[in-house]
Structures are given as structure tokens and as C-alpha cells.
Amino acid sequence: MPRQNVPLLAFNRGVVSPSALARVDLERMPFYAEQQENWVPHELGGMSLRPGFEFIGEINFGETYLVPFIYSYDDTAIIGIDDENVSIWVDDTQVEYKGGVLTAVANSGFDTDLASWTDADDAGGTSAWVTGGYMGLTGDGTDYARRKQTLTVDASDFNTEHGLKVVVTKGVATIRAGQTDGAKEYLDDIVLEPGTHFLAITPTTDIYLQIEANLQRRTDIDSVEIIYNYLSLPLGASGSWFPRVRTAQSADVVYLAIKDNKPKKIKRYATRSWGITDYSPEDGPFRLINTTTTTITPSALVGDITLTSSADLFKSGHVGALFRVDSIGQTVEKDVTAENQFTDAIKVTGVGTSRAFLLSIAGTFTATCTLQRSVGEPGNWQDVQSWTAPGSINLNYGLDNQTIYYRFGVKTGDFTSGTAELSLVYGLGSTAGIARITGYTSATSVFAEVLSPFGNTNPSEFWYEGMWSDVKGYPSSVSFFEGRLWWAGRQYWYGSKSDAYETFDLDLEGDDAPIIRQIGFGAVDDIAWMLPAQRLLVGTAGNIIAARSSSFEEPLTNSTFNLRQAISYGAAEVNPALIDEDSFYVDRSKQRLMRLIFGRNGFSYGAVDASVMIPDEMVAGIKKILVQRRPDTRIHCILENGDVWMHVFNPVEELRPWVKITTSGDIEDGVVLPGEQEDEVYYIIDRVDGRYMEKWAKQSECVGGTLNKQLDSFSVNASTGLDRFNSET
Incomplete structure (x- = not known):
């Protein structure tokens, strides 16, 4: 029988750059494409036109960085962070409190007094108006200061969602709301730290509102009001940080590390109730003990006090910083x-x-x-x-x-x-007293709130300055690993007490005590990211550094903690990704996607260039990477020029194709949420007529039939909001 040349076709190898065509030694080189745009390869060999992008909503706050909120695979949300605010999207809709209700809070801003708020203080509590327009609540550690107000709800507004906005500037308050005085059917004793909080209430009666605090220092409430608008949390960040933010989630709390800014917490109280606060541990971390002759003297043991130093010490940037003073006696x-x-x-x-x-x-x-x-x-x-x-x-x-x-x-x-x-x-x-500076007077005098009582009011040379402030800087990355909340930046790693994410008490001992270490090598002043892989990794411009205990992989403790250089390929300031045992990060040039493989050399890491076949295609620079696991494992690399290069990854099948994804607009950001059959992939796209959030249609929805979802920015059963198509032909 004569020999035959049978054409073999496979469309799942993706693109190869012209500069890589010389690799004729590669067995599958004939299956690569010189150009493959908006055609998605499949693991079984075929390819299909990529799904369309469904219009979800307009982005109202400018360029936005998206963060996934994943409590469980079917309980998710999207957090949108721009350079000033945080927005929340639930079930593909931005959280908004609609207008039209007649309900209002009387004297919501406390401009001149606390009129309309009933005094319900316990014997040891004091509530009073504070200069500047605040409700001040001071307890005695046991008894509460408390104010109440009944909000009249018109019958036409029953069963209509109300948005209650509460701003706390100092201390910690507790809020409740119910159908009768002291009841809490609407808000069940929600603890409010300093920050801005949006609370959804759907009343069926008048609203009995109560705010209280029992701290021995004063808690200040700036405002309590009914709002009709989008839920918009003020970020309070400054400088040219955007979009340099890192996040770590535990249950209903998302921790934020923002470059050159105070760490933050975004808290979910209910599906449509959210708040943002500073991340402000009350017991550290602290720098080493003072070694000079300068003393610090507290004016009182508890409450709101003055700290006085014997020599110039304080700066205006110390507002918000911790100081610990150990008493003699x-x-x-x-x-x-x-x-x-x-x-x-x-x-x-x-x-x-x-x-x-x-x-x-x-x-x-x-x-x-x-x-x-x-x-x-x-x-x-x-x-x-x-x-x-x-x-x-x-x-x-x-x-x-x-x-x-x-x-x-x-x-x-x-x-x-x-x-x-x-x-x-x-x-x-000795007693270790801790205070947070609340106001600056001079280099020798500041106002402070006592977080842990001082031992006496005598001068003491035994004091510690907090490690985080506008003076000393802030961590630039955050991650969870082995039951601790880790922060890194400014040459330091900070690990909280095990299972106590806001505890850094330097007097604690044992394996669960906090861990604070300085990196002693490399250019590490600005840590780009942390990644909880088989080991805790950090990326810097010069190295990838791993924290390890021993070859037996014991948990990290103060006695076993060691830092080792894992890889000498530096990292860009782009968040990495974890896929099972493989880690992916963007190298310092921002043009290559690197794959970290654990155990490649014994117990250490090895690195390979995952983008080796397309060395010329991502020269615009990678700005963000997303990981999608269903229907196939895909890595979306969003570029600075608005394109996306997508990498389909299946190491078992040796499948690693790259394809280009484009649309009529610039793809600026994205996020992936888990789905039951297919993950949900969202992009933010800056089109001619506006900036929109759009979602990939499911692959199963793009196989023909009565409804085929392959149009970009499509809407299903939409009767309004189609102005974005005005420029289309």
C-alpha cells in the first residue's frame, strides 16, 4: 500500500511569535498559529469563537480595580476600587439604595448639639456633644453611654429598603435597630469601628435606633443619616498608589494593603450592608525599645490624654501611630x-x-x-x-x-x-500602657487615646514606637498563611498571632506568638506581593523570597522562621496567581509570565517562562492576571494597551497555548468568580461611549440555537441602556 500524507489538524496550540519559528525541533510546531485572535482553544483539540461579553452595568467612578469577594462558591460579590471610593456589586448589580422614601434621621450631623437624640446613658456612661459636630460617647469599661431616636416610617415606605449611613471617627460604637425600643430585628448589635458604614434596613414599622459605647475613651460619631444613592465607601488613600492594592479575605472581612497608605478593612455585615475601616491593631507591631534618654509621660492612666516627651520626638505624621510606655511600678x-x-x-x-x-x-x-x-x-x-x-x-x-x-x-x-x-x-x-496618637500639638506633646491602661503617670524611658505610621511607612502586601494574617513591606514581615488577625502583642510567647522579621538581603524596600503557596512567598524587584521552617515543613514559628531566596527573577508590581501547586507571576519587565514550580530542585522552587513561545506579544506590559478554572484552566493577562493574552494551562496534557482576546474598546481590568459549571469572568472595558462592566457568556451559551450570546456588550431583554451602541455600525 503506498504511503499517504494525511493532514493532522489541531487548533489548541495557540500562537507562536515569529521570533520563535526557528524552533523546528518542537514536535508540535506545525500546529501553532501565526495569528489566533478571539478563537479559544479547547483541551480536546478544537477551537471556537470566544463567547460574547454581556453588559452588566456602567462604571460610575472612573478607572476601577476589581477584587473578588468569595464567601462560598454561591455567595460572592465584586468589590470595585477606584482612586477614591469602593463600590460593591452583588448578583451583577451595583448596590444602590433607591430614593423616594420619606424616612429621615433628625439632627443627623450633630452640627451644634444632640437635639432629637434621647439620652439613655447608664450610670457610668456619658454622652455629650463634641466641638466640631460629633456625638461623643464615653463609658467606664462596663457601663454604656447611649443615645436613641425613633425614625417615623410612612406606611407607604414599609417593606422598602432604606440605606443607613453611619460615620465613626474615633473609638468603637455598637448600633441596633428594631421594631420597639431596644429591639434589634433590623440591626443586631453591629460593631462599628472608625470608618464609614452603610447598613440596609427594610422596615415594617417605625425604626427604633440606638447607638452606644462603653470604652473608657471617647467614641465620636460624625453622622447618622438615611441616604439614597450608590453604596460608595470612601477609601481615604492618597498619593499615586492606584491601582497598587493587595487583598486577603477571611470570611466577611477583606484586608487591604495599599501602597504608601494605611491598611484597610472592608467588612460585610449583610448582603447589602458593608463598611470600610482602618486596619488598626491595638497592641502592635512595635519597633525595638527606646535606647535614648528621652522619656514619655502620660497625663492619665485611661481615657483621652496627652503624651509629653522630654525631647523632640513627635511629628505630625505620627497621628494614628501607636506608642507603648512601660511604667516603673x-x-x-x-x-x-x-x-x-x-x-x-x-x-x-x-x-x-x-x-x-x-x-x-x-x-x-x-x-x-x-x-x-x-x-x-x-x-x-x-x-x-x-x-x-x-x-x-x-x-x-x-x-x-x-x-x-x-x-x-x-x-x-x-x-x-x-x-x-x-x-x-x-x-x-511594670505595666505596659498603649495609646494611639489622635492629634499633634508640638514635637514634645500630642493628644492620644488610651487603648491599654498605663501603670502610672511618671516619666519613663521604657517606650516603644509603633512600626506603622506616616512617619515610618506602611506594609505594601498582605496574605493569609498557616492561620496567621501576614503583612510585608519596608523590609519587614509581620505575622499576627495564630488565629488572632489583629494581635501583635510583643509579650506573647510560644509557637502561636506573633512573628516579626527583617529581610536582610536584596532590594526589599517595596515588596510587590505575597503569595500563600506551598511556602509563603514575597515578590520584590530583585528576588522571589520564601519563608520556610525546615525540610520537614513544620509550621512557621518564631523559632523556626527562616527566609531564603527562591528565585532571582525579579517581580513586577502585579498580583500573582496560584493554580494548585503552580504559582504564576509577572517578571520585572512586565512582559513575561513566569511559572514557579515547587520541588523542581528538591525542596526549592524553580522558574520557567510560561510565555516563552510569544516573547514579542506582551511588550505593552501586563497589568493584571486572572485565573479561570472552568470550563478549562485559563490565565487572562490584561495588558496596558487594552488587549488580553489568554493562556490555556493543562500541564498533564502538556497544553499551554496562548491566544489574543480583543474587543472594540480597551480592556482595563477584570475579576473571576466561581461558578457551578463555568466560572464567571468579568472585564471592565473602556468603550467609545463609556466605561462598562461586562461578563463573558458561558461557552455552553455560544453553540448556536435560538439564543446565541456572541455579541459584545449584549443585553438580554434590554429595553433601555442601549446608548452604548450609538457609534456601532
């Missing part, structure tokens, strides 16, 4: 106005007279005040002695060489009326 105080209120504890150690401390009682009251102690650590409190009248006494209960904690207060059932001013003073030991 311990003082704890409490004004008791109700039952079950106690001072903080003092820690007594040593032998003989070194264990003596002073107990004091003042004020006018009817109560029994009880001293309690706990051995070894606070918690197991036992009664020691009680008093019913003012006075002071030096006490020493012995118990040499034991660590004993003492606290003083009034137990449940022992309070009748008045205010008992209680204190314990111990001359030895």
Missing part, C-alpha cells in the same frame, strides 16, 4: 458605679516587704468593696478582704516567691448607690 483605678465592676489587676512578686501595696477608697457610695486575688495568672479570682467605707491601707499578704494578681471592685449584689473611687498602687513591677 503599677497603678490601677476604677470609679465603680454598679455591681460587678473591678479595677485591672496588679502583679505582685518577690519576698517580704517588696510585696506590699497600697489600697485606697474614696467617694460617696453605699457598697461593699472586695479585694480579690488569683494565683499564677488572672482568672481564678478568690475573695481576700472587704471594706464598706472610704480610706487607705498598706497591705502585704505574704505568699513569698509566688506570683499573685490582685484586683479591687464590687461584686454582683454588693452595690446600692453612689460612686466608689477605688485604686491599687504597687511600687514594683
Whole structure:
């Protein structure tokens, strides 16, 4: 039988650049295309015209960076970040509170007073108007300061969604709303940190609104109002950072690292209720202890105070920064106005007279005040002695060489009326007081709010400055890894306490204690990204660095934490992607997509150029990469010139084609959400008549039939909003 030359056809190899045509040694070179645009290769060998893009909505805030919010595969949202605001999209619709309701909050901005807000303070709480136009709420650690208002809802507005906007500038408040006074059917004790919060309420009655706080420092509420507009969270970032943002999500909270700006948190309270706050841990991280003779003196132990330094120390950029001052000696105080209120504890150690401390009682009251102690650590409190009248006494209960904690207060059932001013003073030991600077006066004086009570009001050389501020800078990347929230930037890695994402207490010990390390090699001042792969990776302009414990892959702890250079190909400031055991990142030139392979050289990483066959095609520069897993694994590389190069990835089948995706407009950004059969791929496209969010149609919707979704910017059953087609022919 004569030999035959049978043509073999496969359309799933994608494009090869002209400069790579010399690779005639490659067996599958005949199956590559010189040009393949908007034709998507399939794993089984065929290809099809790419699906159309469905019009989702107009982008109202300029160029926008999209972030996926994925609570579960069927509970998702899209977070849109522009250079000023954050928008939220749920079920392909931007969250908007419609106008038309008659409901209003009286005196919503507190311009001159707290009129229309009923005073409902507990005995130890104080609510008052604050200069500048704020509702000030100050508790005593137990009792609450509280204000209430009943919002009249017209019957025509029942079962209509209302948008409640609350702005908190300082402290922490709790808000509730219900159908009767003190009830919470509409808002169930939502904790509001400093920031802006949008809360959706669909009332069936009048709205009984209540705001309260029990912190010993003042909580300031800037405004409470009903709004009719898009949900737009103010980002509060400055400088030329856009779109340099990194994110990490845990349940309903998304953490943001924004270049040269304070870290943020976006919180979801309900499907259509969201807020944005600063990420502001209250116990660190801190720099090393002061080594100069400069002292810091707090003006009080708790509340809103002044910090005074003995030499020039403070700068205006310290507003928002933490300072920790360790006292010489311990003082704890409490004004008791109700039952079950106690001072903080003092820690007594040593032998003989070194264990003596002073107990004091003042004020006018009817109560029994009880001293309690706990051995070894606070918690197991036992009664020691009680008093019913003012006075002071030096006490020493012995118990040499034991660590004993003492606290003083009034137990449940022992309070009748008045205010008992209680204190314990111990001359030895130390208390770590922490404050956040709230205002700048001079280089030697600042205002501050106390987050952890100081030990006394004496000058101390033993102080620590927080690592994050406008003076010292902020982390530029964030990620979760092995149960910790990690931040990186300015040559440092910061790992929170295990399973406590806002705890950096430097006094904690053990394997779950926070981890803070400085990178001792390479150009690492600006860390481009973090990636939780088999090891925790960071990308810098010069290196890819890996955090490792040992060859046995033990968890990262303070005693096992080590940094090693993994790859010497530097990284661009483009977020990386993880696909199973493979990691992908954009190299420093922004023209190559690199694939990191774990275990290529034993337990280390190896790197290969995933874009080796198209070296000339992405010279415009990659600005973002997206990963789609269904129906095939695809990596979308969005370029600075508005094109997309898509890489279909299946290492088992040795399938790695590249194809070009274009449309009549510039593709600026995108995001991928998980789907049941096919993932949902969204692009932001700047077209002639506007900037739109559009979504890839499913591949199964583009196979012909009555409805075939292959038109770009199409709408199904749309009767309005078609102006974007005016320039089309």
C-alpha cells in the first residue's frame, strides 16, 4: 500500500511569535498559529469563537480595580476600587439604595448639639456633644453611654429598603435597630469601628435606633443619616498608589494593603450592608525599645490624654501611630458605679516587704468593696478582704516567691448607690500602657487615646514606637498563611498571632506568638506581593523570597522562621496567581509570565517562562492576571494597551497555548468568580461611549440555537441602556 500524507489538524496550540519559528525541533510546531485572535482553544483539540461579553452595568467612578469577594462558591460579590471610593456589586448589580422614601434621621450631623437624640446613658456612661459636630460617647469599661431616636416610617415606605449611613471617627460604637425600643430585628448589635458604614434596613414599622459605647475613651460619631444613592465607601488613600492594592479575605472581612497608605478593612455585615475601616491593631507591631534618654509621660492612666516627651520626638505624621510606655511600678483605678465592676489587676512578686501595696477608697457610695486575688495568672479570682467605707491601707499578704494578681471592685449584689473611687498602687513591677496618637500639638506633646491602661503617670524611658505610621511607612502586601494574617513591606514581615488577625502583642510567647522579621538581603524596600503557596512567598524587584521552617515543613514559628531566596527573577508590581501547586507571576519587565514550580530542585522552587513561545506579544506590559478554572484552566493577562493574552494551562496534557482576546474598546481590568459549571469572568472595558462592566457568556451559551450570546456588550431583554451602541455600525 503506498504511503499517504494525511493532514493532522489541531487548533489548541495557540500562537507562536515569529521570533520563535526557528524552533523546528518542537514536535508540535506545525500546529501553532501565526495569528489566533478571539478563537479559544479547547483541551480536546478544537477551537471556537470566544463567547460574547454581556453588559452588566456602567462604571460610575472612573478607572476601577476589581477584587473578588468569595464567601462560598454561591455567595460572592465584586468589590470595585477606584482612586477614591469602593463600590460593591452583588448578583451583577451595583448596590444602590433607591430614593423616594420619606424616612429621615433628625439632627443627623450633630452640627451644634444632640437635639432629637434621647439620652439613655447608664450610670457610668456619658454622652455629650463634641466641638466640631460629633456625638461623643464615653463609658467606664462596663457601663454604656447611649443615645436613641425613633425614625417615623410612612406606611407607604414599609417593606422598602432604606440605606443607613453611619460615620465613626474615633473609638468603637455598637448600633441596633428594631421594631420597639431596644429591639434589634433590623440591626443586631453591629460593631462599628472608625470608618464609614452603610447598613440596609427594610422596615415594617417605625425604626427604633440606638447607638452606644462603653470604652473608657471617647467614641465620636460624625453622622447618622438615611441616604439614597450608590453604596460608595470612601477609601481615604492618597498619593499615586492606584491601582497598587493587595487583598486577603477571611470570611466577611477583606484586608487591604495599599501602597504608601494605611491598611484597610472592608467588612460585610449583610448582603447589602458593608463598611470600610482602618486596619488598626491595638497592641502592635512595635519597633525595638527606646535606647535614648528621652522619656514619655502620660497625663492619665485611661481615657483621652496627652503624651509629653522630654525631647523632640513627635511629628505630625505620627497621628494614628501607636506608642507603648512601660511604667516603673503599677497603678490601677476604677470609679465603680454598679455591681460587678473591678479595677485591672496588679502583679505582685518577690519576698517580704517588696510585696506590699497600697489600697485606697474614696467617694460617696453605699457598697461593699472586695479585694480579690488569683494565683499564677488572672482568672481564678478568690475573695481576700472587704471594706464598706472610704480610706487607705498598706497591705502585704505574704505568699513569698509566688506570683499573685490582685484586683479591687464590687461584686454582683454588693452595690446600692453612689460612686466608689477605688485604686491599687504597687511600687514594683511594670505595666505596659498603649495609646494611639489622635492629634499633634508640638514635637514634645500630642493628644492620644488610651487603648491599654498605663501603670502610672511618671516619666519613663521604657517606650516603644509603633512600626506603622506616616512617619515610618506602611506594609505594601498582605496574605493569609498557616492561620496567621501576614503583612510585608519596608523590609519587614509581620505575622499576627495564630488565629488572632489583629494581635501583635510583643509579650506573647510560644509557637502561636506573633512573628516579626527583617529581610536582610536584596532590594526589599517595596515588596510587590505575597503569595500563600506551598511556602509563603514575597515578590520584590530583585528576588522571589520564601519563608520556610525546615525540610520537614513544620509550621512557621518564631523559632523556626527562616527566609531564603527562591528565585532571582525579579517581580513586577502585579498580583500573582496560584493554580494548585503552580504559582504564576509577572517578571520585572512586565512582559513575561513566569511559572514557579515547587520541588523542581528538591525542596526549592524553580522558574520557567510560561510565555516563552510569544516573547514579542506582551511588550505593552501586563497589568493584571486572572485565573479561570472552568470550563478549562485559563490565565487572562490584561495588558496596558487594552488587549488580553489568554493562556490555556493543562500541564498533564502538556497544553499551554496562548491566544489574543480583543474587543472594540480597551480592556482595563477584570475579576473571576466561581461558578457551578463555568466560572464567571468579568472585564471592565473602556468603550467609545463609556466605561462598562461586562461578563463573558458561558461557552455552553455560544453553540448556536435560538439564543446565541456572541455579541459584545449584549443585553438580554434590554429595553433601555442601549446608548452604548450609538457609534456601532
